[in-house]
Amino acid sequence: xxxxxxxxxxxxxYSMPExxxxxKNDYLARKLSKRDLDDMHDAVxxxxxxxxxxxxIDIVTDGxxxxxxxxxxxxxxxxxxxxxxxxxxxYYDFYDTEVRNKLGTGSLGLNDEVKFxxxxxxxxxxxxxxxxxxxxxxxxNSFYKDxxxxxxxxxxxxxxxxxxMARNGVTELQIDEPYYSGFPEDLPWAVKAINAATEGxxxxxxxxxxxxxxxxxxxxxxxxxxxxxxxxxxxxHALSLEFARRGEEDIQLFKEFKAPFxxxxxxxxxxxxxxxxxxxxxxxxxxxxxxxxxxRLVINPDCGxxxxxxxxxxAKLTAMVEGTRMVRSELxx
Amino acid sequence: MIxxxxxxxxxxxxxxxxxxxxxxxLVTGSLVDLVENGQLDAKVAPSLRIHLDWxxxxxxxxxxxxVRRTTDAQGKSLSLAEVAIDLRQCQPATLLQQLQEAAQQVxxxxxxxxxxxxxxxxxxxxxxxxWDFNRVFxxxxxxxxxxxxxxxxxxxxxxxxxxxxxDAVKESVVEFWELLKDLETKNQLPAEIPILEIGVGAGTxxxxxxxxxxxxxxxKGTTYYDRLQFILGDYSPDTLARACxxxxxxxxxxxxxxxxxxxxxxxxxxxxxxxxxxHLTNVYDNLPFDDLIRRDGKLYLAEVRPYISAASVDQLxxxxxxxxxxxxxxxxxxxxxxxxxxxxxxxxxxxxxALWGCFxxxxxxxxxxxxxxxxxxxxxxxxxxxxxxxxxxxDVRFHISRGxxxxxxxxxxxxxxxxxxxxxxxxxxxxxxxRKGFKGPGKLDGSLVVWVNGALLRAxxxxxxxxxxxxxxxxxxxxxxxVMYTTQKP
Numbered sequence: 001x002x003x004x005x006x007x008x009x010x011x012x013x014y015s016m017p018e019x020x021x022x023x024k025n026d027y028l029a030r031k032l033s034k035r036d037l038d039d040m041h042d043a044v045x046x047x048x049x050x051x052x053x054x055x056x057i058d059i060v061t062d063g064x065x066x067x068x069x070x071x072x073x074x075x076x077x078x079x080x081x082x083x084x085x086x087x088x089x090x091y092y093d094f095y096d097t098e099v100r101n102k103l104g105t106g107s108l109g110l111n112d113e114v115k116f117x118x119x120x121x122x123x124x125x126x127x128x129x130x131x132x133x134x135x136x137x138x139x140x141n142s143f144y145k146d147x148x149x150x151x152x153x154x155x156x157x158x159x160x161x162x163x164x165m166a167r168n169g170v171t172e173l174q175i176d177e178p179y180y181s182g183f184p185e186d187l188p189w190a191v192k193a194i195n196a197a198t199e200g201x202x203x204x205x206x207x208x209x210x211x212x213x214x215x216x217x218x219x220x221x222x223x224x225x226x227x228x229x230x231x232x233x234x235x236x237h238a239l240s241l242e243f244a245r246r247g248e249e250d251i252q253l254f255k256e257f258k259a260p261f262x263x264x265x266x267x268x269x270x271x272x273x274x275x276x277x278x279x280x281x282x283x284x285x286x287x288x289x290x291x292x293x294x295x296r297l298v299i300n301p302d303c304g305x306x307x308x309x310x311x312x313x314x315a316k317l318t319a320m321v322e323g324t325r326m327v328r329s330e331l332x333x
Numbered sequence: 334m335i336x337x338x339x340x341x342x343x344x345x346x347x348x349x350x351x352x353x354x355x356x357x358x359l360v361t362g363s364l365v366d367l368v369e370n371g372q373l374d375a376k377v378a379p380s381l382r383i384h385l386d387w388x389x390x391x392x393x394x395x396x397x398x399x400v401r402r403t404t405d406a407q408g409k410s411l412s413l414a415e416v417a418i419d420l421r422q423c424q425p426a427t428l429l430q431q432l433q434e435a436a437q438q439v440x441x442x443x444x445x446x447x448x449x450x451x452x453x454x455x456x457x458x459x460x461x462x463x464w465d466f467n468r469v470f471x472x473x474x475x476x477x478x479x480x481x482x483x484x485x486x487x488x489x490x491x492x493x494x495x496x497x498x499x500d501a502v503k504e505s506v507v508e509f510w511e512l513l514k515d516l517e518t519k520n521q522l523p524a525e526i527p528i529l530e531i532g533v534g535a536g537t538x539x540x541x542x543x544x545x546x547x548x549x550x551x552x553k554g555t556t557y558y559d560r561l562q563f564i565l566g567d568y569s570p571d572t573l574a575r576a577c578x579x580x581x582x583x584x585x586x587x588x589x590x591x592x593x594x595x596x597x598x599x600x601x602x603x604x605x606x607x608x609x610x611x612h613l614t615n616v617y618d619n620l621p622f623d624d625l626i627r628r629d630g631k632l633y634l635a636e637v638r639p640y641i642s643a644a645s646v647d648q649l650x651x652x653x654x655x656x657x658x659x660x661x662x663x664x665x666x667x668x669x670x671x672x673x674x675x676x677x678x679x680x681x682x683x684x685x686x687a688l689w690g691c692f693x694x695x696x697x698x699x700x701x702x703x704x705x706x707x708x709x710x711x712x713x714x715x716x717x718x719x720x721x722x723x724x725x726x727x728d729v730r731f732h733i734s735r736g737x738x739x740x741x742x743x744x745x746x747x748x749x750x751x752x753x754x755x756x757x758x759x760x761x762x763x764x765x766x767x768r769k770g771f772k773g774p775g776k777l778d779g780s781l782v783v784w785v786n787g788a789l790l791r792a793x794x795x796x797x798x799x800x801x802x803x804x805x806x807x808x809x810x811x812x813x814x815x816v817m818y819t820t821q822k823p
């Protein structure tokens with residue numbers, strides 16, 4: 001499927017039903033079998049794909065509803081990370097994790113997500129992974145000499161996986177780094193770790209940098225000014241940034257620093273249940289077009305929809321698509 | 334028959350022996366006598382529960398001995414019954430008589446009327462007319478204070494509010510300044526620095542905070558005061574005006590915000606994720622609640638029926654010329670229009686004070702239907718209450734602090750990612766504490782107070798991404814106040 005101008009996508013996650021939260025907690029408490037939970041996961045992932053297709057999203061994900069959160073899904077899979085499986089009762093909390101040896105080289109098993117997506121949709125597909133900087137901040141380091149060295153090894157572990165997913169036909173890969181905004185001083189080594197992750201990956205790669213979305217609220221505040229110029233060294237095709245909640249002032253940074261990236265423009269505020277109008281979405285896109293050409297714009301929400309009720313998430317995505325179509329028609333596309 | 338001793342506390346009176354032990358012995362001895370004499374129905378006795386309480390409030394909503402019957406979800410009587418005895422009010426000379434009366438009333442077919450005038454039918458605490466009285470109190474505070482001759486803070490059990498302790502305010506100032514300094518160091522200090530206080534009283538604490546903050550800011554050579562926006566939130570425009578007047582010297586930093594404490598976000602949504610510090614003192618303990626009771630694995634909701642005793646009705650007739658027939662209309666006038674709608678001038682306030690003075694509550698326990706969720710506070714689900722029950726003792730009566738939970742949940746979205754909420758109040762920090770003493774409601778001079786279920790707020794906070802902590806209020810020896818504060822969950 002050929003992508004239109006101003007393609008629409010989601011960041012990754014889709015609305016997490018409350019009943020599924022309870023089921024995940026029940027699984028942790030050994031009240032539910034893995035088989036039953038897996039069945040539930042498959043059902044909600046298919047529903048998430050269907051909702052995105054129905055809303056008119058061009059590049060879809062599986063909603064990431066099988067993941068506990070953006071950390072544990074990866075720490076459980078990365079060879080060499082010790083996970084204390086008894087350290088949480090609520091699924092969304094983080095496990096206590098530690099690295100005591102050099103990371104191994106085994107598969108993370110993420111390719112199953114590509115297979116699942118290809119089985120249930122004809123749309124272009126996207127898989128998001130948590131970035132090395134974010135993972136470093138959540139894993140106790142008892143082996144590497146510093147965070148920078150640890151992050152590069154995590155980048156290499158992700159690299160093997162990203163390459164495999166690209167080989168298996170995923171359209172878009174995304175690396176999520178919400179912790180940059182809380183630790184701007186880390187950026188020089190964090191970008192090196194990203195480059196370790198993306199080296200030789202034959203797919204369109206987006207780096208998503210927001211201000212956090214844990215429990216549906218920001219973890220940090222500030223301006224994207226801290227990204228520049230260091231971020232220009234990142235070997236990625238696109239930057240996906242949060243603007244709907246924070247205002248669009250920082251888009252000018254793309255112009256000021258002649259950033260060569262495609263911009264994933266956040267036009268939907270996922271931290272409120274107020275539903276944007278298509279006209280508001282269109283306005284936001286038009287203002288971005290004053291800085292970034294249409295060929296380098298992708299339209300997406302500020303972050304994942306995981307904390308929104310399903311009806312709200314669906315309505316927001318629908319408004320996003322309608323607003324985007326309004327601008328496409330103005331562009332004669 | 335099970336006897337619950339609900340007052341688990343060491344005497345602070347040293348060698349001076351209290352009467353509690355003797356009274357408790359008298360209760361159990363009398364109960365055995367009542368069974369032997371056939372005055373307590375042998376069919377009822379095995380499922381009867383006796384609760385020995387010690388209610389620390391000088392005035393309260395209970396008679397010394399009360400009977401709580403149980404009903405099913407439809408109101409049909411069940412066999413379980415409770416007799417609750419306030420050992421503080423009890424006198425040995427009258428206890429036996431009171432227990433005999435209670436023994437008669439536990440029978441499902443017995444009348445409990447005793448010539449009482451009922452102000453309303455049974456309702457959960459959240460819907461009880463006590464909240465109408467409470468609203469009248471805060472609306473006509475000045476009238477009450479003038480009549481009582483003392484401010485409402487002096488009328489508190491402690492004789493003063495812990496909100497205004499200078500050392501506590503100073504520590505808050507230092508803590509807050511350090512947060513700002515850290516943000517500035519990281520180049521993350523916002524251009525505007527909003528603070529919110531909900532429930533401002535006379536503005537005394539706000540004034541103390543801003544004065545000290547200005548002083549500390551100058552002492553440290555920073556200019557944070559210039560960016561300060563102090564939002565005063567209160568539902569009473571009169572209270573806000575009074576507080577603002579007391580803060581004239583900081584006028585350009587003050588933002589009065591008439592708001593409902595249950596939903597600050599509704600009024601202040603423009604401050605979403607911006608407020609760096611929210612403070613409340615003794616607001617949560619004056620918001621609607623419910624009581625849940627678990628007995629033998631079943632859940633019951635406490636329902637209360639407000640009444641005036643026959644003797645008090647006669648007294649009101651003698652003092653104000655308002656007899657039994659006129660009492661409903663006079664009460665409605667009071668609650669709708671305030672004391673002067675009943676009588677002009679001081680007489681209206683005197684009637685109000687007298688009515689509140691003799692206002693009491695009967696209780697019954699209604700079994701909860703499995704599908705009923707009306708007692709679940711907004712923003713929470715049944716699953717959250719189940720979490721609380723999982724950590725609670727098998728036999729327990731506890732508050733669902735629905736007003737506090739709703740207010741808390743609707744305040745958190747205002748917080749900046751580094752912001753925090755601090756509440757000075759009386760909290761029950763874990764569910765087991767409910768078995769160790771009486772946690773309200775207590776009747777105050779004109780209003781009421783109820784301890785806040787901190788475990789419930791912990792559950793609300795966890796869902797919203799906050800850890801909730803408690804620390805003792807260390808600034809007044811013997812204070813029952815606890816400081817609750819939030820930190821962002823990792």
